[in-house]
Amino acid sequence: MPVIEARGVRKTYRRRGKPPKAALDGLDLVVDEGGVHGFLGPNGSGKTTMLRCLLGLARADTGDMRVLGQQIPHSLPAVIGDIGVLLESPAFFPPFTARLNLQLLATAAEIPHTQVGAVLDVVQLTDAADERVKGYSLGMRQRLGIAAAMLKQPSVLILDEPSNGLDPAGMREVRQLLRALGDSGVTVLLSSHLLGEVQQICDTVTIINHGRVVTSGPVDEVLKSQSTGALAVGVADAPRALEVLVTAGFAARIQDGHILVDRVEDGAVVARALADAQLYPSWLMPQQVDLEQAFLAITADEGGVA
Ligand SMILES: Nc1ncnc2c1ncn2[C@@H]1O[C@H](COP(=O)(O)OP(=O)(O)OP(=O)(O)O)[C@@H](O)[C@H]1O
Ligand SMILES: [Mg+2]
Incomplete structure (x- = not known):
């Protein structure tokens, strides 16, 4: 059973004085368990819209969506505890340390504070954990965002453009981290408009354009088909x-x-x-x-x- 299975998802935005626009035009997205799956497409192709629909943050017009076998949005509460999410640049309190920020999030979600040290370790921020977030680089903040998404020990991690705004070194750090998480058995779904950038860490990809799937499958097969x-x-x-x-x-x-x-x-x-x-x-x-x-x-x- 796929971890994420969406079929024929349509989402139309009404626009004042203009004809409605289909942001998602019958989109399919199927992600099997474990590894890293790239959800790729140029700006405006519908990636964020699709991820928002999957997480119950936007309502699709039609289509069938399941995460961990549960119907979305109807049964989302049954699985949301198992889904880590990083949709936009996460908001932290800049004057607080990374550790305190995560402790506050853990308290709010009734997660034991022992998890804080564990996720700081995973994203390799242990050494900087007691520095204020104010002084963090963009790449460190992004890793802290991933740490926050990992607090509840999710089996599925959904990230929207986690490399956005990062320099090549920062991108590389995030890439390595997501690859390691995918290898550890977490199902990682990440969107990106930088197709060449993420191909190095993805096992499988779904490439979309205009709200429709252009191609999908294991990266090497997609490449071979176009060679x-x-x-x-x-x-x-x-x-x-x-x-x-x-x-x-x-x-x-x-x-x-x-x-x-x-x-x-x-x-x-x-x-x-x-x-x-x-x-x-x-x-x-x-x-x-x-x-x-x-x-x-x-x-x-x-x-x-x-
Ligand atoms: N709230 C909204 N109201 C109206 N139109 C929207 C809204 N959100 C997205 N759209 C439109 O839907 C289409 C898909 O947008 P979406 O943000 O999902 O694309 P994306 O693939 O995430 O792009 P990017 O790479 O720039 O993040 C775009 O044409 C966009 O203008
Ligand atoms: Mg987007």
Whole structure:
């Protein structure tokens, strides 16, 4: 049974003086237990709206949503204790220490204070726990937000753009933390508009655009489905190598001083064609697509991004 299963979710916002706008247009989102699932799409594609619907913070027009087997929003109270949430930048009291902030949250939620030390450890803030939040960097605040979401020891963690505003080092810290949580058995669902950024930590992804699913599945399968099989070839005399390859029937062109050959199943065939003409490649490199390129390739057919 999937941990999160949403089918055909529609959500329309009415707008003054304009036709209503479907923020979610029959969206499906299925997340299996454990690991990290990326919920990806450009700005305005409906990610936040979907997460809000899943958490009972916005009402969908139609669609079937279940979290941990319970119907949402009807049976949300039965499972909300098991869902950790980080939707916006969390609000803490800046003059208080991180530890005191978490203790206050724990008290309010009737969670034993022993949990505070445990979650500070998880997000690696133990050393800074007794400093005021006022002096925290954005990345530390974000990790503190994740610590707060982990206080109740949830089995599901839902985060909306947890890397927003972070520098590359901060993003990396958050990435590593979420990866570790996913590995420990927590089901992590994180949204992001930075497709290339999160592909490194996600096991599976759902990519959306205009409130609809563009593609979903394990990251490597999504990438494979979009791979063009292009091969980059470094060779001293590129113009002549191009002539040889094109004559031999390859779809090739020169790019940045090297040759790019499309749809190559076996690089040896290209190497042999060049060697037969006394042109010896100095390197061959299969071209990887990333999720960003995969997304652009898929949406190019349907009128671009949101
Ligand atoms: N409260 C609202 N009232 C009217 N329209 C809204 C509201 N919230 C969202 N929308 C519209 O719904 C669409 C989806 O917005 P949403 O915030 O879910 O996108 P997103 O994928 O989270 O974008 P971002 O990457 O910028 O956070 C957008 O066109 C947005 O303008
Ligand atoms: Mg959003």
